[in-house]
Amino acid sequence: MRKTVVVTGSTSGIGLAIATAFAGKGDNVVINGFGQAEDIKVITERLESLSNCRALYHSADMTKPTEIADLIETVAKTFGAVDVLVNNAGIQHVEKIEDFPVEKWDQIIAVNLSSSFHTMRSAIPYMKARKHGRIINIASAHSLVASPFKSAYVAAKHGILGLTKTAALELAEMGVTVNAICPGYVLTPLVEKQIPNTAKARGLTEEQVKTEIILKAQPTRQFVKAEEIASLALFLASEEARQVTGTHISIDGGWTAA
Numbered sequence: 372m373r374k375t376v377v378v379t380g381s382t383s384g385i386g387l388a389i390a391t392a393f394a395g396k397g398d399n400v401v402i403n404g405f406g407q408a409e410d411i412k413v414i415t416e417r418l419e420s421l422s423n424c425r426a427l428y429h430s431a432d433m434t435k436p437t438e439i440a441d442l443i444e445t446v447a448k449t450f451g452a453v454d455v456l457v458n459n460a461g462i463q464h465v466e467k468i469e470d471f472p473v474e475k476w477d478q479i480i481a482v483n484l485s486s487s488f489h490t491m492r493s494a495i496p497y498m499k500a501r502k503h504g505r506i507i508n509i510a511s512a513h514s515l516v517a518s519p520f521k522s523a524y525v526a527a528k529h530g531i532l533g534l535t536k537t538a539a540l541e542l543a544e545m546g547v548t549v550n551a552i553c554p555g556y557v558l559t560p561l562v563e564k565q566i567p568n569t570a571k572a573r574g575l576t577e578e579q580v581k582t583e584i585i586l587k588a589q590p591t592r593q594f595v596k597a598e599e600i601a602s603l604a605l606f607l608a609s610e611e612a613r614q615v616t617g618t619h620i621s622i623d624g625g626w627t628a629a
């Protein structure tokens with residue numbers, strides 16, 4: 372059955388890979404995130420070319436609760452359902468706590484944590500009404516372990532696991548599952564952008580950051596691929612995963628086993 376899938380922050384990286392995977396199997400997808408209108412048009416056209424699905428774009432800024440509510444209302448009005456909600460939008464800032472800009476802290480908590488509360492708050496009534504739904508929060512290895520200079524990100528990503536478990540308990544008898552995926556490093560713009568700042572904060576070259584910090588964290592010494600995360604999301608959205616709820620699945624090349 373064709374589902375309606377909302378993926379926040381899906382004009383790039385992991386979110387785009389997840390939207391592509393759902394569109395590829397015929398689901399209607401609603402994408403969101405920043406970008407130039409012409410680039411976003413190319414993305415929605417490409418998604419629609421993958422199957423006979425519909426791909427819609429909504430520009431909600433994930434720091435703005437009223438825009439987030441409008442995203443979910445628009446999806447429900449357009450497609451009559453919100454079957455799968457993927458909370459993926461995320462940003463990063465790398466700096467030591469005493470120099471960490473207060474507005475960056477607020478922005479990261481808003482996008483990486485509070486936006487998921489706002490999407491869930493709006494989407495849950497639609498899922499409950501149909502006694503079916505899937506909520507997938509894209510968390511991080513940083514939901515389980517910390518790294519220096521990433522205070523806001525680590526705090527938000529630890530928080531999203533608590534929100535995941537709470538929502539799963541509230542919805543356990545409603546046919547709605549809530550889970551988190553905890554990826555290790557994926558070479559997306561989010562990671563590429565933090566390499567220069569990490570190099571500065573740690574006094575290393577950018578190449579050293581890649582080999583001695585990033586890939587050193589992952590015993591496999593390889594980046595995780597966005598498409599691999601998308602495959603996990605497809606599984607969590609499937610009927611076979613109906614008893615998987617209130618938990619996280621790590622996909623981090625062994626990082627958090629250490």
Ligand code: NAD
Nearest residue numbers: 380381382383384385404405432433461511556557559561
């Ligand atoms: P990315 O920078 O490629 O994509 C981020 C997306 O979020 C973009 O579409 C961007 O436009 C959107 N976005 C940013 N701020 C927004 C806002 N205020 N409102 C709406 N959209 C906004 O990043 P990515 O690496 O694909 O990250 C996606 C998710 O995966 C994030 O939650 C991130 O924390 C998580 N994650 C990434 C990695 C990694 O190594 N890349 C590892 C673990 C977890």
